[in-house]
Amino acid sequence: MWRSVALVIFLLLLTATGAAVLGWRELHRPQPAPPGGALLTVSAGERFGSVASRLQAAGVVRYGWLLSLWARAKRLDRSVRSGDYRFDRPLSPLAVLDVLRSAGAALHRVTIPEGITLVQIAELFAEQGFGGIDAFLCAAREPNLLADLALPATGAEGYLFPDTYALPWSEAPADIIRRMAARFRAVSAELEPLRRQSGLGRHAWVTLSSIIEKETGVESERALVAAVFHNRLRLRWLLQSDPTVIYGLESFDGNLTKAHLRRPSRYNTYTNPGLPPGPICNPGRAALAAALQPAAVDYLYFVGRGDGTHQFSTTLEEHNRAVARFQRRATPSDG
Known part of the structure; x- marks a missing residue:
């Protein structure tokens, strides 16, 4: 009987030793980074068991429970720092733990x-x-x-x-x-089918999008502003966009003058036909999309109402009335 008990104990010890060796190897073995990397946010006061589970779900480690068990055994689970972390290179689970405990490693x-x-x-x-x-x-x-x-x-x-x-x-x-x-590139790839349908080259598209972005921050107006510029380009009219003029100035104090509108510049769309030579800002997705999907309208003009929105017009006569109503005081000075 004692021999049987001893054998059972021996087998249990052997199994435990084998498991410990395998666990040790697993903790030290570098894991491939998840495709595209993984971004993990550790909240202040979050239990490390939760962090380890999310590391496993993100593909950063294979066995979150093993890392959590090790951290608790070594009393390292409470030294993890809150913050944002990116994992985009091969790391062992213990190296991951070191990253989470390191000052300055958070993003x-x-x-x-x-x-x-x-x-x-x-x-x-x-x-x-x-x-x-x-x-x-x-x-x-x-x-x-x-x-x-x-x-x-x-x-x-x-x-x-x-x-x-x-x-x-x-x-x-x-x-x-x-x-x-x-x-x-990722965002523009989503819009690439629309760009091809539009016939716009990539640089022209980004340039036009940047003008739309600067002209209005109102979501419902972007397609209307895009339509105005598409219509003007089709008719070979000057775009006459104030933001393009401002971009071409070496300095600007907020007061756009008539002298500015006459000043020679590659970005002055009051004097140069077509689009400027390049973007005047870095547009967001909405402006990029609007440049490819202009509203089906005949508008050729717009003027600010003073509240962030714009009045759109088809004829010069309508536009002049809108200017007189909304922006007579804000028209460029003689400067």
């Missing part, structure tokens, strides 16, 4: 609004602590990077998609630009 969220320029994006990242303005602008105009991203040689303006990005503090300007350009 920082940066929101890029729709319709801001390349310079404004550089300023925003600098304000958030991601290096200097000049470094970002140099990267956004670096020929090899632009060629690698299949962007115009003139720069990345228009192709840095406005969105919220979770970035490590160590992210270099070139890597930020790659990430934003990749997001633009």
Whole structure:
């Protein structure tokens, strides 16, 4: 009988030892990163068991329960820091735990609004602590990077998609630009069938979208503004878009004058026919879509009502009446 008991104990110990060895190997074995990487948010006060389960669901680790058991046994489960984390390279479960416990490993969220320029994006990242303005602008105009991203040689303006990005503090300007350009490619790919139907080239599409983005922030008006510019392009009229003039100015104090409208500039659509040479901001998805789906209207003019919305007109006579009603005081001065 004692021999049987001893045998059972031996087998149990052997099984436990084998399981421990397998568990040890599993904890140290690097796991392939999930396709496209995984973004995980750890909330303040969240139990590590929950975090480990979500790591498993995201494909970062194979056995969340094993990592949770190890962390509790080593009393490391309470040293995990809250924040956003990205997992986009092979890591062992223990390396994942180290990332979650490391100061500075958490990501920082940066929101890029729709319709801001390349310079404004550089300023925003600098304000958030991601290096200097000049470094970002140099990267956004670096020929090899632009060629690698299949962007115009003139720069990345228009192709840095406005969105919220979770970035490590160590992210270099070139890597930020790659990430934003990749997001633009993903969004533009969704709209590619519409672009082909429209007949617009990619650069012309992004340029027109950027003008629409700057002209109105009202969702219901984007297709109407797009229609005005499509109609003017079809008739070979000047676009006469104030934001294009402003973009071409070296400095602007908020007061657009008649002298500005006459000033020579490649971006002055009061003096140059057709679209300007490139985007004047970085448009969002709604503006990109509106440029490809203009409203079926005959409008050729619009003027601001002073409340953020616009009055649209078909004839110059109607437009002049709208200007007299809504914006006589706001028309450009003689400057």
